[in-house]
Amino acid sequence: MKIAIDGPAGAGKSSIAKLAAQEMSFVYVDTGAMFRTMAYYFMTHGVDVGDESAVEEHCGEVQIDIRHEEGVQHIFLGGEDVSAKIRDEQVGKNASVVARYGAVRTKLLEMQRAIAASQDVIMDGRDIGTVVLPDAEVKIYMTASSRVRAERRFKELREKGTECDIDEIEKDIIARDEQDMNREIAPLKQAEDAVLLDTSDMTIPEVVAKIREIAGGKSGD
Numbered sequence: 001m002k003i004a005i006d007g008p009a010g011a012g013k014s015s016i017a018k019l020a021a022q023e024m025s026f027v028y029v030d031t032g033a034m035f036r037t038m039a040y041y042f043m044t045h046g047v048d049v050g051d052e053s054a055v056e057e058h059c060g061e062v063q064i065d066i067r068h069e070e071g072v073q074h075i076f077l078g079g080e081d082v083s084a085k086i087r088d089e090q091v092g093k094n095a096s097v098v099a100r101y102g103a104v105r106t107k108l109l110e111m112q113r114a115i116a117a118s119q120d121v122i123m124d125g126r127d128i129g130t131v132v133l134p135d136a137e138v139k140i141y142m143t144a145s146s147r148v149r150a151e152r153r154f155k156e157l158r159e160k161g162t163e164c165d166i167d168e169i170e171k172d173i174i175a176r177d178e179q180d181m182n183r184e185i186a187p188l189k190q191a192e193d194a195v196l197l198d199t200s201d202m203t204i205p206e207v208v209a210k211i212r213e214i215a216g217g218k219s220g221d
Helices: 012-022 031-044 052-061 089-098 102-117 128-132 146-159 166-183 204-219
Strands: 002-006 027-030 064-069 072-077 121-125 138-143 195-198
Touching: 002 012, 002 204, 012 027, 012 031, 012 121, 012 204, 027 031, 027 064, 027 072, 027 102, 031 052, 031 064, 031 072, 031 089, 031 121, 052 102, 064 102, 072 121, 089 166, 102 121, 102 128, 102 138, 121 128, 128 138, 138 204, 146 166, 195 204
Parallel strands: 002 121, 002 138, 027 121, 138 195
Antiparallel strands: 064 072
């Protein structure tokens, strides 16, 4: 079974999908981490992420490996586990930039579909239900207000000891929404057959329960 969860930055897709996958014994696939890893590679190898030609030229050099250990996804770049390093705010911004490029999307699309072909998966991203897994049995478009998403990110960063400004975070989130929704290739949008799930006023357990309910209805459970 394939469960596709799409939505804007900061909607809580990854955290929710990870918990739901654990409860349902599915494999969780964080596609955003793949784009972050691509961006991280370019950033650390002197490639201008704003130069599509340069990015395309170096795409073939990027060696990404996905491993799941006790249901948790770890992402490796050239043999190094970069799961923590790619969570930097600047990496996230640059991931949104490189995600607009066809060469990057093509490289990762094959990997994403291969993972979903042989096992039950919950996959989250921007275009899972519309492009990556258009045949997914369950499609969910998860969102929340920009302020709520900023508050969640602010809390997460402060807990890590990072100084940040909530207004700046919200501005960045709105800018990323604009960029993701208006890119030419695979823009962020709700699939026609996706269930809209606004989590602004929901707790994490409530959202996970809702996803299980939706998936249960599709599977006949």
